[in-house]
Amino acid sequence: MEIFxxxxxxxxxxxxxxxxxxxxxxxxxxxxxxxxxxHGDLVMVGALTALQTxxxxxxxxxxxxxxxxxxxxxLVAIPVCMLLGFTMERLAYRRLRNAxxxxxxxxxxxxxxxxQTLAMIIWGRNYHTFPQLxxxxxxxxxxxxxxxxxQITIVIASAIIMAALILLxxxxxxxxxxxATAENHRVAALMGVDTNMIxxxxxxxxxxxxxxxxxxxxxxxxxxxxxxxxxPGLKAFTAAVLxxxxxxxxxxxxxxxxxxxxxxxxxxxxxxxxxxxxSSYQDIFAFIILGLVxxxxxxxxxxxxxxxxx
Amino acid sequence: MHTNPLxxxxxxxxxxxxxxxxxxxxxxxxxxxxxxLVSLIGANGAGKTTTLNAIAGSxxxxxxxxxxxGEKVKTLPxxxxxxxxxxxxxxxxxxxxxxxxxxxxxxxxxxxxxKAAIESDLERxxxxxxxxxxxxxxxxxxxxxxxxxxxxxxRALLSRPKLLLLDEPSMGLAPLVVEKIxxxxxxxxxxxxxxLLVEQNANLALExxxxxxxxxxxxxxxxxxxxxxxxxxxxxxAYLGEVDEAV
Numbered sequence: 001m002e003i004f005x006x007x008x009x010x011x012x013x014x015x016x017x018x019x020x021x022x023x024x025x026x027x028x029x030x031x032x033x034x035x036x037x038x039h040g041d042l043v044m045v046g047a048l049t050a051l052q053t054x055x056x057x058x059x060x061x062x063x064x065x066x067x068x069x070x071x072x073x074x075l076v077a078i079p080v081c082m083l084l085g086f087t088m089e090r091l092a093y094r095r096l097r098n099a100x101x102x103x104x105x106x107x108x109x110x111x112x113x114x115x116q117t118l119a120m121i122i123w124g125r126n127y128h129t130f131p132q133l134x135x136x137x138x139x140x141x142x143x144x145x146x147x148x149x150x151q152i153t154i155v156i157a158s159a160i161i162m163a164a165l166i167l168l169x170x171x172x173x174x175x176x177x178x179x180a181t182a183e184n185h186r187v188a189a190l191m192g193v194d195t196n197m198i199x200x201x202x203x204x205x206x207x208x209x210x211x212x213x214x215x216x217x218x219x220x221x222x223x224x225x226x227x228x229x230x231x232p233g234l235k236a237f238t239a240a241v242l243x244x245x246x247x248x249x250x251x252x253x254x255x256x257x258x259x260x261x262x263x264x265x266x267x268x269x270x271x272x273x274x275x276x277x278x279s280s281y282q283d284i285f286a287f288i289i290l291g292l293v294x295x296x297x298x299x300x301x302x303x304x305x306x307x308x309x310x
Numbered sequence: 311m312h313t314n315p316l317x318x319x320x321x322x323x324x325x326x327x328x329x330x331x332x333x334x335x336x337x338x339x340x341x342x343x344x345x346x347l348v349s350l351i352g353a354n355g356a357g358k359t360t361t362l363n364a365i366a367g368s369x370x371x372x373x374x375x376x377x378x379x380g381e382k383v384k385t386l387p388x389x390x391x392x393x394x395x396x397x398x399x400x401x402x403x404x405x406x407x408x409x410x411x412x413x414x415x416x417x418x419x420x421x422x423x424x425k426a427a428i429e430s431d432l433e434r435x436x437x438x439x440x441x442x443x444x445x446x447x448x449x450x451x452x453x454x455x456x457x458x459x460x461x462x463x464x465r466a467l468l469s470r471p472k473l474l475l476l477d478e479p480s481m482g483l484a485p486l487v488v489e490k491i492x493x494x495x496x497x498x499x500x501x502x503x504x505x506l507l508v509e510q511n512a513n514l515a516l517e518x519x520x521x522x523x524x525x526x527x528x529x530x531x532x533x534x535x536x537x538x539x540x541x542x543x544x545x546x547x548a549y550l551g552e553v554d555e556a557v
Contacts, residue, residue, distance in 0.1 A: 184406065
């Protein structure tokens, strides 16, 4: 029972991060039909920018409180990622809007390589220790189940951010314009919507979520690295497909479900394979799920739209 | 805008439009004066829809110029033309099927910030289209074709257009519904909105319009008052006979 509850906690934490990143994939897909494979690397840029800011702050104001330091580093990392998201749309994807579907997809992979290489040039090839500004000393709400304050922060912050996003998209005039543009660019423009602005904004919002997810991810594991965005990016993409790509609620659900499956998988894989595989094989679960969803339910758990684009 | 009220609201000169390597509109001239209801009739593929789309800014011109309120607008994107007062009800209605009826209508007022006036305009649309009011919370994709057309027209009106472009509002609808829609179109025209109507149902269009242009394979071949064209033997043979058969 302790193992079960422990894996539930771990799954929720990882799942929240996947969900935040998956939202970025699914929003861009919803509005452009594009899988932005560079989205995962924004997670990395967010984490490393925050790390850089923390290092700087520790140098100039060593007495600063951890919460202030974390807040300031987020206030740098989020705009940097937003600007990057804006730039990739403006310079790369906008020109390819009417191109065959494969062109923007390949471009996205190219942008991903570009970001990773630039990050490697700036921050080097080494793994960096990421300061864990929120305590990682576990508490035991139930005997034998360990929860750290950073984990609690991640889950609560993600829930608040996702609720805010849902409100933005469903209740505001801007959100209505985003949904209208996602459904039909041409008619949205006929309603007076500057669709280019809405599309750019979609990238920018997704990038902000990725930056936050990056800081969460690095804070949780205590490590940052130029290639750290690849795996959570791929997992989040899987989560978006699992939930039904293009569907916001689906991305959230898919993220949490994927986190849980992975976590339970990792917890029980030894028993399941009679000791043949151990928990370091946990990544296989995400991709088994991706395969199964694509074969048996390509529209995902909540998606009603068949993905007819690459 | 300090333009002469007697100068045309909309003037197309030498307009050519090409897409996909095909020249769909091959140099047309067309004028609309304030308060007019003018129709553009012609067979399928004559270039009528293309012309409307180009006026609204959905399509670029290959050659020629569009003057609106005396200003060149051909380089303005669609969303800026709407803000100048040009609204298009597109062919096939262009309803946002996943948005509710009310959200669709409010999209029409997207460019406006006068909240109180938007609410009163919404009320006016509801009185004009009572069947819509019962379905405000419904997802628009579940409406019938006629209801969708009503929503599309109501949505366009919520932008408070000076020039309303209607693309085949009768398409695919039952005669009774078409009648209702044309009643609405007429009441909008009476309020002083200038209307350019594209119709395949030439009989209906000519009956309602003050003037009309006849388009054939990308060119305007005839123009005149609605009444004149209704009795024009050429028009009767080419369009009205055909339409009567089809109905």
